[in-house]
Amino acid sequence: MKIVISSGHGKYVRGASGILDEVNEARRVVEGTARALRRVGVDVVTYHDDVSTTQDQNLARIVDFHNAQGPHDLDISVHFNAYVETINPMGTECLYVSDPTLATAVSAAIADAGSFINRGPKLRDDLYFLNNTTESAILIETCFVDSSADAECYWDNFKNVCIATALAVAGPNAAPTLVQFEGLCSWFGGPNDTGVDPDEGLAFIYDDDDAPHLFLPEQPPGTTGLARRLDPEVFYVACRWDYDITPKAMLADPELKAIVTAGSKAYFAWPADWGPHQDTGRVADLSPALLEALGLKTDDPVTVIYPARR
Numbered sequence: 001m002k003i004v005i006s007s008g009h010g011k012y013v014r015g016a017s018g019i020l021d022e023v024n025e026a027r028r029v030v031e032g033t034a035r036a037l038r039r040v041g042v043d044v045v046t047y048h049d050d051v052s053t054t055q056d057q058n059l060a061r062i063v064d065f066h067n068a069q070g071p072h073d074l075d076i077s078v079h080f081n082a083y084v085e086t087i088n089p090m091g092t093e094c095l096y097v098s099d100p101t102l103a104t105a106v107s108a109a110i111a112d113a114g115s116f117i118n119r120g121p122k123l124r125d126d127l128y129f130l131n132n133t134t135e136s137a138i139l140i141e142t143c144f145v146d147s148s149a150d151a152e153c154y155w156d157n158f159k160n161v162c163i164a165t166a167l168a169v170a171g172p173n174a175a176p177t178l179v180q181f182e183g184l185c186s187w188f189g190g191p192n193d194t195g196v197d198p199d200e201g202l203a204f205i206y207d208d209d210d211a212p213h214l215f216l217p218e219q220p221p222g223t224t225g226l227a228r229r230l231d232p233e234v235f236y237v238a239c240r241w242d243y244d245i246t247p248k249a250m251l252a253d254p255e256l257k258a259i260v261t262a263g264s265k266a267y268f269a270w271p272a273d274w275g276p277h278q279d280t281g282r283v284a285d286l287s288p289a290l291l292e293a294l295g296l297k298t299d300d301p302v303t304v305i306y307p308a309r310r
Helices: 022-039 055-067 100-114 128-132 148-173 288-293
Strands: 002-010 043-049 074-081 092-096 118-123 137-144 179-187 236-239 258-262 265-274 282-286 301-306
Touching (some): 002 022, 002 055, 022 074, 022 137, 022 148, 055 128, 100 118, 100 148, 128 137, 137 148, 236 301, 265 288, 282 288, 282 301
Parallel strands (some): 002 043, 002 074, 092 118, 179 282
Antiparallel strands (some): 092 137, 258 265
């Protein structure tokens, strides 16, 4: 699957501005969504217009870029809406000409992930982008730049919005996963995890140099094992991996992550260990930061899908 995604307006052709700046934030959403799409195996091309000085130039340049990318499956334009300055929530919507089903799914996914009002899919046959891209297209209105309620939701849930958009767009075309765990969770790792011995290691990572992204720069005092050296602020996860399906070398590959979800929230996380023990009745142990980001506590339900990309 190949997708071309661009931000609305441009460096010199500014869009709406309020509490949020449309051009700046649309660029962030484009790149965040593209990263998430690549993690689920989708080929993505992104574009931001840094050249045009008029609206006509801007629209034509963006569409020309999309159409010049050769055969692909979908064109996406990311925008932010505006109306009047308000403290009230306004919401998200997705505009379309030819694909109401996708627009419905994307709007619902963003609303759920961002805690926005779902304004739903909107048929718009008067927009240059939707009418002139060669491939099927949608235009996302992420939220309202002049709603303080929307801005707060956006700031709090930016990563969730990008991941949810990616998963809604990729749908069944995402790279197939090998394993999925669903059940209760807890946390593990780091200097404060006294449930593991000070010298306890990890199941498939044997040296801090093998995965420096997972560890604190120095060994915590009074410890020698990697489990207590894990950085609790990093997003990592442990599950009862079957090494015949997901070999140790694969789990230790920093290019491959899991997607960990709870409710409307989802984050990427590195596999870091095998566990928890079956006697706990749990299926996953998360890093303290990941547990907090998902809004979970011990024995709350969670889903872990691996790999996010093969």
